[in-house]
Amino acid sequence: xxxxxxxDHLTLHKLSGFAVHxxxxxxxxxxxxxxxxxxxxQQLQWFEVFHWLQEExxxxxxxxxxxxxxxxxxxxxxxxxxxxxxxxxxxxxxxLSMLDEYxxxxxxxxxxxxxGKPKQLGTRVTQLRYWNRYVIHNDQSDWKFVGCGFWMxxxxxxxxx
Numbered sequence: 263x264x265x266x267x268x269x270d271h272l273t274l275h276k277l278s279g280f281a282v283h284x285x286x287x288x289x290x291x292x293x294x295x296x297x298x299x300x301x302x303x304q305q306l307q308w309f310e311v312f313h314w315l316q317e318e319x320x321x322x323x324x325x326x327x328x329x330x331x332x333x334x335x336x337x338x339x340x341x342x343x344x345x346x347x348x349x350x351x352x353x354x355x356x357x358l359s360m361l362d363e364y365x366x367x368x369x370x371x372x373x374x375x376x377x378g379k380p381k382q383l384g385t386r387v388t389q390l391r392y393w394n395r396y397v398i399h400n401d402q403s404d405w406k407f408v409g410c411g412f413w414m415x416x417x418x419x420x421x422x423x
Contacts, residue, residue, distance in 0.1 A: 265294055287311060308337035365398050365411055373398055377408045
């Protein structure tokens with residue numbers, strides 16, 4: 263809806279003889295079909311803007327501050343896989359299997375006796391993706407949960423909690 267309003271606004275200016283262009287910049291891929299202005303519509307992701315500024319205006323004092331801010335809020339994400347990234351993906355299932363060995367069996371048995379049956383395995387991977395933790399957990403009352411597992415924050419190795 264908002265893009266359509268922008269398109270309509272720019273179309274009026276184009277009919278008046280102005281050169282117009284609509285940039286749609288997002289953090290994540292979000293395709294939009296703007297056929298009526300396709301010659302004047304450009305979709306970008308923030309990391310592309312970051313890399314363009316870095317290549318073209320790296321020495322500009324103002325751009326340095328913009329780049330620094332974009333890094334702070336995570337808009338500088340590279341899309342180039344490094345060797346350590348490939349190595350991590352290749353060993354992901356081995357690592358998850360090792361984490362599961364610690365959490366299942368005796369740990370899960372004690373946890374179940376104390377707090378009830380842990381939630382399904384799928385939530386562990388979701389937690390790893392969004393909260394940097396890999397835990398078994400059980401919801402308690404009043405928006406609280408009890409968990410046992412690994413937090414992956416701020417350390418070279420995960421810590422068990």
